[in-house]
Amino acid sequence: MSILVNKDTRVVFQGITGKLGRYYSQQMIDYGTKVVAGVTPGKAGEIVNGVPVYNTIKEACKASAADCAVLFVPAPFTKDAFMECIDAGIPLVLCLTEGVPVQDMMIVKRRLMGEKTVLLGPNSPGIVTPGEFISGLMPKEAFISGKIGIVSRSGTLTYQTADILKQSGFGTSTCLGIGGDPIIGVGFVEVLSLFEKDPDTELVVLIGEIGGQGEETAASFIKEHMKTPVVSFVAGRSAPEGRTMGHAGAIISGGKGTYQSKEKAFTEAGVPVARIITDLPNLIRKKLNS
Amino acid sequence: MKLYEHQAKVIFKKTGIPVPKGKVVTSLEMVSEAFHDVGGKIVIKAQVLAGGRGKAGGIKAADTLADAKKICMSLLGSKLKGLEVKSLLFEERLDIAREYYLAIVNDRERSCPLAMLSMKGGMAIEEVAKEYPDQLAMQPIDILYGLEDYQIRANAFHLGVPFADLNPLVSILKRLYEVYRGNDAELTEINPLIVTQQEQLVAGDGRLNIDDNALFRHPEFKEYIEVGVEKEFKAKKGNAFVDLDGDIGVMCTGAGMTMTMMDQISAYGGRPADFMDVGWGMLEGAAEEGIKLLLAKGVKVILISTYSGGRTDIMAEKILEGLPRISNLNVPVVIRLQGKNEERAQELLSECQLPYVRTAETLDKAVALAVQISKGEVK
Numbered sequence: 001m002s003i004l005v006n007k008d009t010r011v012v013f014q015g016i017t018g019k020l021g022r023y024y025s026q027q028m029i030d031y032g033t034k035v036v037a038g039v040t041p042g043k044a045g046e047i048v049n050g051v052p053v054y055n056t057i058k059e060a061c062k063a064s065a066a067d068c069a070v071l072f073v074p075a076p077f078t079k080d081a082f083m084e085c086i087d088a089g090i091p092l093v094l095c096l097t098e099g100v101p102v103q104d105m106m107i108v109k110r111r112l113m114g115e116k117t118v119l120l121g122p123n124s125p126g127i128v129t130p131g132e133f134i135s136g137l138m139p140k141e142a143f144i145s146g147k148i149g150i151v152s153r154s155g156t157l158t159y160q161t162a163d164i165l166k167q168s169g170f171g172t173s174t175c176l177g178i179g180g181d182p183i184i185g186v187g188f189v190e191v192l193s194l195f196e197k198d199p200d201t202e203l204v205v206l207i208g209e210i211g212g213q214g215e216e217t218a219a220s221f222i223k224e225h226m227k228t229p230v231v232s233f234v235a236g237r238s239a240p241e242g243r244t245m246g247h248a249g250a251i252i253s254g255g256k257g258t259y260q261s262k263e264k265a266f267t268e269a270g271v272p273v274a275r276i277i278t279d280l281p282n283l284i285r286k287k288l289n290s
Numbered sequence: 291m292k293l294y295e296h297q298a299k300v301i302f303k304k305t306g307i308p309v310p311k312g313k314v315v316t317s318l319e320m321v322s323e324a325f326h327d328v329g330g331k332i333v334i335k336a337q338v339l340a341g342g343r344g345k346a347g348g349i350k351a352a353d354t355l356a357d358a359k360k361i362c363m364s365l366l367g368s369k370l371k372g373l374e375v376k377s378l379l380f381e382e383r384l385d386i387a388r389e390y391y392l393a394i395v396n397d398r399e400r401s402c403p404l405a406m407l408s409m410k411g412g413m414a415i416e417e418v419a420k421e422y423p424d425q426l427a428m429q430p431i432d433i434l435y436g437l438e439d440y441q442i443r444a445n446a447f448h449l450g451v452p453f454a455d456l457n458p459l460v461s462i463l464k465r466l467y468e469v470y471r472g473n474d475a476e477l478t479e480i481n482p483l484i485v486t487q488q489e490q491l492v493a494g495d496g497r498l499n500i501d502d503n504a505l506f507r508h509p510e511f512k513e514y515i516e517v518g519v520e521k522e523f524k525a526k527k528g529n530a531f532v533d534l535d536g537d538i539g540v541m542c543t544g545a546g547m548t549m550t551m552m553d554q555i556s557a558y559g560g561r562p563a564d565f566m567d568v569g570w571g572m573l574e575g576a577a578e579e580g581i582k583l584l585l586a587k588g589v590k591v592i593l594i595s596t597y598s599g600g601r602t603d604i605m606a607e608k609i610l611e612g613l614p615r616i617s618n619l620n621v622p623v624v625i626r627l628q629g630k631n632e633e634r635a636q637e638l639l640s641e642c643q644l645p646y647v648r649t650a651e652t653l654d655k656a657v658a659l660a661v662q663i664s665k666g667e668v669k
Binding site: 109125 | 396398399402403432434471476502506507534543545546547549550554562596598599600628631632653654
């Protein structure tokens with residue numbers, strides 16, 4: 001078992017005719033993921049990597065029965081792509097695009113109210129169920145099948161974590177990045193509740209970073225609603241306060257979203273926090289044996 | 291990007307928010323004309339992107355031209371809160387009866403804009419939130435409908451705003467929301483909004499921070515972008531650079547990975563010299579620019595370390611191509627590249643003959659090696 005994606009997930013790939021789109025859709029196909037349609041406006045009728053291309057998401061879904069959209073669309077057009085997917089009623093949308101304006105995302109979140117579409121991203125590295133489904137930037141080298149769920153706010157740390165676990169013999173059930181932007185689709189809480197319901201996920205590794213309140217909210221959810229054990233790592237322990245470290249997610253301001261506040265919240269929820277990322281396997285072993 | 295007070299006020303004025311009469315001064319030659327244009331009693335305000343300018347001595351009153359000249363000589367080119375004062379704003383001095391705080395900000399948790407209103411104008415908002423939480427009204431805004439009059443009124447009544455101020459306050463806060471939406475702001479703030487003895491409401495200060503990701507919609511802000519190391523690095527395909535004071539030059543892809551590398555360095559007893567997220571630029575030769583930047587800063591070792599979903603074989607090619615072109619490269623370069631196509635990347639690195647290149651297979655080995663080099667324990 002797994003969450004959100006598996007071997008039966010059927011993907012429509014938006015932006016498949018671009019350079020990155022061609023490369024990453026081929027990576028998915030090589031892995032065995034079912035990429036059943038592509039979309040690029042004005043390129044209907046073309047075939048890319050053996051996949052038929054359509055003008056609109058609706059046409060593609062109708063022809064291919066896709067239930068997951070992967071978006072490789074430049075930031076200025078991402079809001080439009082989201083709207084198109086929500087309108088087509090696609091159950092799952094993955095978006096890798098970095099640099100989507102915050103106010104665009106506010107409008108998208110408003111549009112999502114009452115809809116069944118689950119949005120992962122923007123600025124998500126993708127989602128992997130090892131041996132069944134790969135997407136986004138996820139390098140297949142990092143993943144083996146197993147019983148640990150990984151959810152991360154940072155892209156690169158998603159696969160770094162999977163690799164550290166793999167070196168210690170731990171495989172993953174599903175591994176996903178929710179994206180590091182200030183406003184995103186699904187957050188930690190939604191993903192944790194899916195892992196909680198998945199009988200094959202024995203433990204969840206949560207990778208957070210400084211800034212925002214997502215980790216604190218996750219900690220209180222874990223405390224109140226989860227039986228599945230969770231261990232965590234929070235990036236930015238050594239970051240000086242008041243400086244923006246890269247993307248907007250990692251801003252600390254006014255004493256909120258600091259490393260200390262996140263560490264405290266997790267500790268109080270019974271979630272061990274790794275001081276350095278390479279300590280994770282030890283924490284997992286301890287937790288599983290306790 | 292953050293706009294200076296005088297730039298924010300130009301936009302306020304265009305949107306119908308009253309601002310004091312003002313003139314920007316960037317050199318001593320401009321003082322006399324600006325002083326007479328603004329007329330009479332003025333305040334001179336140092337234009338730096340930092341709060342608490344008044345307390346730091348960046349805001350001064352002048353009654354005569356001689357005063358104004360003296361103040362300009364001491365302020366222009368000086369450092370205020372660590373920032374160089376490149377320009378001053380001459381403004382008419384207002385007789386203050388009372389002050390408000392007004393702002394529209396991004397509310398991450400609720401995924402919507404948030405209006406904030408307080409009668410404690412002139413104080414730092416963090417302080418108001420801490421000391422007088424019941425005197426700070428917050429109104430989440432539905433981005434589809436915008437900010438409604440009644441919402442502002444309800445909050446104003448709750449705070450006890452005098453009736454005479456009610457309508458002008460509603461009008462100004464709604465216009466501030468227009469500024470926020472129309473310019474893709476992350477934050478816009480009037481602190482204080484001054485009510486003069488003559489019962490006029492005027493923006494005493496102005497902050498406007500624009501969402502960098504939305505600049506494609508606002509070419510008018512291009513002229514406001516200032517040059518600097520961080521900006522230059524961005525222009526050369528890097529993602530983000532923050533100068534720190536250690537001696538291990540850090541270069542990574544992804545903000546989370548870069549912070550993790552800094553955390554690991556600190557845990558191993560080393561000191562990171564920077565935060566450098568090269569991002570996708572790593573596939574286009576931005577590493578070369580990044581190394582030059584680190585060398586100019588002066589570091590004992592450079593650590594290039596990532597686990598990437600981008601093609602690490604191409605990253606290795608670009609790095610190895612770029613290194614020999616850097617003539618002043620005189621420190622060891624520790625490289626760890628894991629992720630997509632890592633086997634090929636590691637092959638390329640192991641074939642490399644450059645004497646200063648050290649390779650490591652994993653995150654912890656790479657960091658341990660860089661820390662040892664920085665302490666002179668190994669070469």
